[in-house]
Amino acid sequence: MKIAILGTGTVAQTLANVLSTLGYPLMLGTRQVTDTLHRKSFADWHQQNQSINIGNFEEAAAFGDCIINALQGHATLSVLKQIPKASLDHKVMIDIANPLDFSHGFPPCLIEGLHNTHSLGEAIQQLLPDTFVVKTLNTMWCGLMVNPQLINDGNHINYICGNDDSAKQRVLKLLNAFGWKNENILDLGDISNARGTESTLLLWTRIYAATKSGAFNMNIVK
Numbered sequence: 091m092k093i094a095i096l097g098t099g100t101v102a103q104t105l106a107n108v109l110s111t112l113g114y115p116l117m118l119g120t121r122q123v124t125d126t127l128h129r130k131s132f133a134d135w136h137q138q139n140q141s142i143n144i145g146n147f148e149e150a151a152a153f154g155d156c157i158i159n160a161l162q163g164h165a166t167l168s169v170l171k172q173i174p175k176a177s178l179d180h181k182v183m184i185d186i187a188n189p190l191d192f193s194h195g196f197p198p199c200l201i202e203g204l205h206n207t208h209s210l211g212e213a214i215q216q217l218l219p220d221t222f223v224v225k226t227l228n229t230m231w232c233g234l235m236v237n238p239q240l241i242n243d244g245n246h247i248n249y250i251c252g253n254d255d256s257a258k259q260r261v262l263k264l265l266n267a268f269g270w271k272n273e274n275i276l277d278l279g280d281i282s283n284a285r286g287t288e289s290t291l292l293l294w295t296r297i298y299a300a301t302k303s304g305a306f307n308m309n310i311v312k
């Protein structure tokens with residue numbers, strides 16, 4: 091399975107490192123390939139990972155059998171609108187993005203119109219009704235996404251939601267390959283549950299500010 095990652099930031103690089111080690115052919119998508127290849131924060135990483143392809147968003151989406159959305163939340167919908175629908179239809183899209191609005195500083199709020207009674211995950215699904223959107227991994231620091239064992243012996247919570255059960259099963263296998271145990275993956279149901287997981291960022295960012303560390307997660311205790 092070929093995987094496209096939309097975005098070239100910390101999340102994209104972290105996922106690409108592990109997916110590449112797992113043997114998946116990859117392409118990262120960006121606005122301007124040349125600019126990105128010259129950006130120090132990307133160039134240093136790419137120097138160590140030269141076999142990983144980079145293209146524009148359209149090229150990356152066309153390449154991937156599965157697409158990972160690792161874009162900033164505010165940019166996600168406009169980027170997806172510029173990609174030909176045929177490159178996204180009938181594919182699984184793993185949505186890791188959060189609709190964060192930093193315009194008033196830190197901690198961020200959630201983007202107006204994409205919270206409470208709506209969410210970024212739902213907005214993507216509405217924009218792309220023939221794509222199987224699965225929201226997961228967005229509630230934690232990216233170091234934990236691909237290495238849950240880093241804390242508490244891997245026992246902390248990752249949520250998954252989406253409208254298509256078989257798409258969720260396929261994503262579950264990828265999560266297992268990252269080290270997530272099934273008992274620590276909670277299926278919340280359809281994509282409207284992204285309202286809940288995206289909202290946890292209001293708390294996550296405050297815990298991060300108070301503890302000065304992103305290497306934490308939450309758990310369900312009964």
Ligand SMILES: NC(=O)c1ccc[n+]([C@@H]2O[C@H](COP(=O)([O-])OP(=O)(O)OC[C@H]3O[C@@H](n4cnc5c(N)ncnc54)[C@H](OP(=O)(O)O)[C@@H]3O)[C@@H](O)[C@H]2O)c1
Nearest residue numbers: 097098099100101120121160161162163165187188231232
């Ligand atoms: N960092 C984490 O640990 C973490 C954890 C959980 C969830 N998330 C979520 O994951 C996503 C990616 O996080 P990140 O830290 O890797 O983000 P980032 O580096 O700040 O940005 C990711 C990508 O967003 C694209 N982008 C930004 N503004 C854009 C615009 N105006 N138009 C088009 N594209 C634009 C950039 O594309 P270019 O390549 O063209 O620059 C960049 O590669 C975010 O939604 C974040 O909330 C992050």
